[in-house]
Amino acid sequence: MARIGSIYIGGSEGKPQTGEVFNSGIAFSLESDSKINKMFTFDNDWEVEVCQGNQNIVARCKKNLTIEQILLTGFGLCQKLLDLLSVEKQLEMNIKSPGDNYVLLFNNEGKTILRYVDTLDINVSISGVSLVQYDKDGNIIPQPPRPPVNWVPAFRYYRLSQSSRDLYEAYRNLFLGLESMLSIICPKARNEGEKKWLLRALNEINKKSSLSSLIPENPSDPVAYIIKTQYDSIRCKLFHAKINSILPYETLDPTIVSKAYERLLMVWRQIAKDYFGVNSEGGVMTYAGFKSIIDAGFKQLFVFCATADPSVPTKEDDAISPSGFPSFIFDENKYEGEIGPGRTLLTGVLSEALIQMDVIHRVCTQVDSKLISVSHIKDGIYPLGVNMFENYEILRLVNKSTPKTIF
Numbered sequence: 001m002a003r004i005g006s007i008y009i010g011g012s013e014g015k016p017q018t019g020e021v022f023n024s025g026i027a028f029s030l031e032s033d034s035k036i037n038k039m040f041t042f043d044n045d046w047e048v049e050v051c052q053g054n055q056n057i058v059a060r061c062k063k064n065l066t067i068e069q070i071l072l073t074g075f076g077l078c079q080k081l082l083d084l085l086s087v088e089k090q091l092e093m094n095i096k097s098p099g100d101n102y103v104l105l106f107n108n109e110g111k112t113i114l115r116y117v118d119t120l121d122i123n124v125s126i127s128g129v130s131l132v133q134y135d136k137d138g139n140i141i142p143q144p145p146r147p148p149v150n151w152v153p154a155f156r157y158y159r160l161s162q163s164s165r166d167l168y169e170a171y172r173n174l175f176l177g178l179e180s181m182l183s184i185i186c187p188k189a190r191n192e193g194e195k196k197w198l199l200r201a202l203n204e205i206n207k208k209s210s211l212s213s214l215i216p217e218n219p220s221d222p223v224a225y226i227i228k229t230q231y232d233s234i235r236c237k238l239f240h241a242k243i244n245s246i247l248p249y250e251t252l253d254p255t256i257v258s259k260a261y262e263r264l265l266m267v268w269r270q271i272a273k274d275y276f277g278v279n280s281e282g283g284v285m286t287y288a289g290f291k292s293i294i295d296a297g298f299k300q301l302f303v304f305c306a307t308a309d310p311s312v313p314t315k316e317d318d319a320i321s322p323s324g325f326p327s328f329i330f331d332e333n334k335y336e337g338e339i340g341p342g343r344t345l346l347t348g349v350l351s352e353a354l355i356q357m358d359v360i361h362r363v364c365t366q367v368d369s370k371l372i373s374v375s376h377i378k379d380g381i382y383p384l385g386v387n388m389f390e391n392y393e394i395l396r397l398v399n400k401s402t403p404k405t406i407f
Contacts, residue, residue, distance in 0.1 A: 001013040001014070001015075001016065001382075001384045001385055002025075002105055002112070002114050002381075002382060002383055002384060002385060002386050003381075003382045003384075004027045004054075004056050004058065004103055004377070004379050004380070004381055004382070005051065005054040005055075005056060005379030005380060006051050006054055007049055007050075007051050007054055007056060007058045008025075008060065009022075009025035009026075009027055009058055009060060009103065009105045009114075010023060010060045010061075010105040010112075011105065011385040011386065012112060012385055013384065013385045020062065021062065022047070022060040022062050023062060023064045023065075023106075023107055024061040024062075024063060024064060024065040024069075024070045024074075024105060024106055024107070025059065025060035025061065025074070025104075025105040026058070026060075026071065026074040026078075026102055026103065026104050026105070027056045027057070027058045027102060027103040028057050028075070028078055028095045028096075028098050028101070028102050029055055029095065029096045029101055029102075030050070030055050030056060030057055030093055030094065030095060030096060031093070031094050031095070031096045032055065032093070033053050033054060033055045034050040034051060034052055034054055034055070034057075034093065035052060035091065036050065036052055036085075036089065036091065037050070037051050037052050038050050038081070038085060038089075040081050040084065042077050042080070045061050045062045046059060046060070046061050046074075046077055047059070047060050047061075048060075048077050048078055048080075048081040050081070050093070054379050055378055056379055057078045057081065057082070057093075057095065059073075059074035059075075059077045060074075060105075061073070061074070064106075064107050065106070066106075067106055070104060070105075070106060071104070072251065075098060075249075075251070078095065079095075079249045079250075082094065082095070095249075097119070098249070099253050100117075100118070100394075101117065101118050101119060102117050103115070103116050103117075103381060104116075104117065105386075111388055112385060112386050112388075113386070113389075113390060114381065114383050114386045114388070114389050114390070115390040115391075115392060116360075116363060116375070116377070116381065116390070116391050116392070117392045117394070118363070118375040118391075118392070118393055118394070119393075119394040120365075120373050120375075120393060120394065120396065121396050121398045121406070122290070122294075122395055122396065122398060123398045123400050124284075124285045124290070124397060124398065124399055124400060125399075125400040125401055147277060149276065149277050149278055149279075150276070150277075152180070152181070152184060152276060153180045154177040154178070154181040154184075154272070154276075155177075156177075157173045157174065157176045157177030157180055158173075158174065158177045158268065158272075160173040161173035161174040161177060162403055162404050164407065165407060166248075166407060167254055167257055167258060167261065167407040168238060168246075168248040168249075168254075168257060170261060170407055171234065171238060171257055171260065171261050171264070172238060172239065174261065174264055174265060174268060175230070175235050175239075175264065177268060178264065178267065178268050178271070179198075181268070181271055181272065181275065181276070182197075182198065182201040182202070182205075182271075184275075185201065185204070185205060185271075185275055186200065186201035186204050186205070188201075195227065195231060198227060199223060202223040202227070203223050205271060206222060206223055208274065208275075209274040209275070210222075211223065211226065211267060211270070214263065214266045214267055214270060215263075216263075229260060229263070230260055230263070230264055233260070234246070234256070234257060238257070258405070261405060262405045265405060269403070284399040284401060284402055285397060285399055287341045287342045287397065290342055290344075290397040291338050291344065294344045294395055295337075298335055298344070298346060298367065298395075300335075301367045301368050302333060302335070302346060302365055302366065302367045302372070303329055303330065303333045303348075303365075303366050304329070304330040304333055304346075304348035304350075304363060304364065304365060304366075304391050304393075305320045305327045305328060305329050305330070305363070305364045306327065306328050306330070306350055306353075306357065306360045306362070306363050306364075306389070306391075307320050307321040307326065307327040307328070307360070307361065307362050307364070308325050308326070308358065308359045308360065308361055308380075309323050309324075309325035309327075309361055309362055310361040310362075310380070311323050311361075312376060313362075313374040313376050317371060317374055318371055320362065320364045320366070320371065321362070326356070327364075328350065328353035328356070328357065330348035330349060331349050331350060331351050331352055331353075332347075332348060332349040333346070333347075334346070334347045334348070339394070342396060342397035343394055343395070343396050344394070344395045345392065345393070345395075346365070346392075346393045346394075346395065347391065347392050347393075348390065349388060349389070349390055349391075350388070350389040350390075350391070351387065351388045351389070354386060354387075354388075357383060358382065358384075359380040359381065359382050360377060360380065360382075360383065361377050361378075361380050361381075362374055362375070362376055362377070363377070363391050363393075365393060373393075375391075375393070
């Protein structure tokens with residue numbers, strides 16, 4: 001009877017109230033504790049549940065499903081329950097970073113496996129490089145101060161985009177900010193269609209501020225690429241709730257919108273720099289540099305440890321269990337390596353010690369016996385009846401000197 005807090009995820013023991021067996025399940029963290037108890041049934045095989053005082057939402061299914069099926073269907077049904085609670089109970093709840101953190105229950109070769117997935121952001125700050133000019137006598141030539149940046153309406157949309165906690169809202173505001181800049185640089189003609197105007201404006205900008213370097217594989221027509229991948233594929237579908245629209249949070253992995261945001265941000269910043277004098281200074285760590293550092297630090301030396309200690313992590317943490325609870329080293333610890341630009345995966349398996357663990361509140365990463373990170377599970381994972389507990393930790397590069405791209 002695996003559960004998170006008081007909510008049953010699945011397992012062969014069955015639900016406490018009914019004994020029904022659910023062989024697949026997934027739990028996501030909410031932004032705050034639920035204020036109510038509520039359960040909905042979907043298609044007879046699925047249940048979705050929230051419990052008062054628990055900061056999780058769980059979707060479970062009676063069928064044995066693949067990991068992909070659990071992720072896709074479970075996430076979609078959790079969103080539907082939150083939609084129903086919003087319109088019926090006037091209660092607003094949202095899932096916190098759904099693609100970054102979740103608990104998954106599934107069966108593989110007759111074994112019940114509970115997998116905890118968490119993402120650890122590695123924040124990197126690199127000072128920008130400045131150029132210094134000298135005269136023939138070796139004296140520094142003073143540089144004129146940068147002219148002040150004059151406010152334009154596009155900056156409001158940019159701020160709202162960067163301060164948003166929601167990827168889709170952030171994209172909408174950033175595109176509105178792009179349109180706002182273009183309307184100043186190249187005003188829309190009377191009776192000119194929107195797409196035709198965007199093509200004309202971006203082509204005009206491309207003459208002064210080349211957009212080719214911002215486009216993957218440097219295509220010969222960057223404006224056509226931007227219109228196709230941004231306006232046609234994302235903007236029109238996201239701004240309109242019609243057929244072929246993009247429904248926010250329809251899928252767990254909003255990769256397409258996320259990548260489009262990153263590329264749109266580069267276009268926005270270059271236009272803002274070249275036409276409105278916005279500063280774009282700041283150093284960054286490259287993906288190759290990040291991979292090299294993580295390879296060196298984690299490839300041979302890391303281990304995962306689990307404990308029932310509910311202590312909330314602090315900056316001063318230097319122990320797996322600050323309160324002295326027993327801790328258990330994972331039976332297997334594997335460095336999987338790079339799984340995407342700026343993303344590296346570490347995995348671990350805990351099996352033999354599970355019989356001694358009623359609950360898991362902290363999963364810690366150690367390198368050379370030094371505590372590196374702590375994943376804190378507030379409500380606790382209860383692995384009763386589970387054959388194996390897996391930990392998937394994703395290390396993600398975040399350049400602090402660049403605009404936000406993670407929501």
